[in-house]
Amino acid sequence: MSLRAMHFVMPGGVDDPRTPSGGNTYDARVCLDLPAFGWQVHKHAIDGSWPRPGAAARAELARTLGEMADGSRVLLDGLVACAAPEIIAAETERLRLVVLVHLPLGDETGLDPGLAAELDARERRTLRSVPAIVATSEWAARRLVAHHGLAPDRVHVAAPGADIAPLAAGTDGVSRLLCVASVTPRKAQHRLVEALATLTDLNWSCVCVGGLGQDPGYVAELRELIDHHGLGDRLQLVGPQAGAELDASYASADLMVLTSYAETYGMAVTEALARGIPVLATDVGGLPEAVGRAPDGGMPGILVPPDNSVALAAELRGWFLDADVRRRLRAAARGRRAALDGWAATARSLAGVLGRLGRDERKGAA
Structure with missing residues (x-):
């Protein structure tokens, strides 16, 4: 040809x-x-x-x-x-x-x-x-x-x-959260920090993967917020990852979280779903399209209003405490995985x- x-x-x-x-x-x-x-x-x-x-x-x-x-x-x-x-x-x-x-x-x-x-x-x-x-x-x-x-x-x-990848083994099926997004105001990681600060009675850890150089001022403020809430040993900003390093972060994740104010699609969402990882994301822009539905109509994620750390915290608490919620979301995520283009x-x-x-x-x- x-x-x-x-x-x-x-x-x-x-x-x-x-x-x-x-x-x-x-x-x-x-x-x-x-x-x-x-x-x-x-x-x-x-x-x-x-x-x-x-x-x-x-x-x-x-x-x-x-x-x-x-x-x-x-x-x-x-x-x-x-x-x-x-x-x-x-x-x-x-x-x-x-x-x-x-x-x-x-x-x-x-x-x-x-x-x-x-x-x-x-x-x-x-x-x-x-x-x-x-x-x-x-x-x-x-x-x-x-x-x-x-x-x-x-x-x-x-x-x-999205490239279909091996199913993520996770950590314990519950507690490891992963956020993959450049650390910028549009990605609103500060809302995730605020939500997690109200859940310190529960067992969780969170890894934020993403570039730290686009808005150094925001990164500094985010680190101060993490320290203010005493979350430094549970929430890590690890910087950008690619290749095997990023694959390892996905493989250990139990739930993907994305708290953006604006997204035209949300490729990190489909990258998580391609590994069977459920998603908790804001209901903005193209994110509902990226989350999509499994062939049987099941929702492989939860959508929350943007700029609302209270709603985010409530859904996270439901994920941590309700085994039925986790089973339903994981089943739908695996169904969505098989249907991704x-x-x-x-x-x-x-x-x-x-x-x-x-x-x-x-x-x-x-």
């Missing part, structure tokens, strides 16, 4: 194990899987403080696009594309552009309101100028259409896949978007 060429423009550091993120994992995996669906991927990693790049990064983006042949198909990570709408708009007539949105820029928690509005406006200009957008969940697609006034037929969904499904969806761009243009030319 001869492969058709496409270009993938992404932020620098996607393959850096020191800065793991759902977006980085997504970008790296689809580069590996797209060739199976007929596409040869030419990667262009552009270093910069995306989505707030300096002049050098913007110049590199303009140069990279400018050197591509007319009619080239180009997939752009939204962090890069939506930061520079004037550069993208200048190439929309010449190149076949698709923007992949991992998280709407204005949805990041903790931004100055003026900056959030500026990023939101840049994103709107970019997405309105390109022929196709890819979102990573049905929820995100609906939000982009409604928020930015986009035509629904231009917004497509390619949800993240792999990364090939993600690549197939993206390949379909890229292919339709070409067919649409040939029809127009005819």
Whole structure:
């Protein structure tokens, strides 16, 4: 099978194990899987403080696009594309552009309101100028259409896949909690700390896996909160993990907990479910899609309101004390595990978007 060429423009550091993120994992995996669906991927990693790049990064983006042949198909990570709408708009007539949105820029928690509005406006200009957008969940697609006034037929969904892994043995079936998320205000680990501080009468331990460098101020405040509640010997911030180290953390987990304020999907949720680990997560964005249901309709997790440590604590206490709850959730998690789509499904969806761009243009030319 001869492969058709496409270009993938992404932020620098996607393959850096020191800065793991759902977006980085997504970008790296689809580069590996797209060739199976007929596409040869030419990667262009552009270093910069995306989505707030300096002049050098913007110049590199303009140069990279400018050197591509007319009619080239180009997939752009939204962090890069939506930061520079004037550069993208200048190439929309010449190149076949698709923007992949991992998280709407204005949805990041903790931004100055003026900056959030500026990023939101840049994103709107970019997405309105390109022929196709890819979102990573049905929820995100609906939000982009409604928020930015986009035509629904231009917004497509390619949800993240999950690699089925061996069933997690857990620790004792009850007490080991795992949170996999960058330690940032949007992931709201402070709400987890507040909830666990009310459960010190119970036997539990918690490991928080995730990058510590994105918001050092928040990390410092979180460590102070942990110390304030005397949880230092029970709740650990272990930093980023990958490979066998991350697999070991999942293998010892009894319950996955994610307390985010905003998520377009929640890949850590499906990574846990791929190991049969039940999930306790906030009811925001695409997280309900990621949690999903087992084929028999069973719910493999519990959803709680965001920013509500009391509700979180109540559900955790129920998990710790009610064996029937644990059995039901574990059975549903194993059912959901068997029904998860792999990364090939993600690549197939993206390949379909890229292919339709070409067919649409040939029809127009005819």
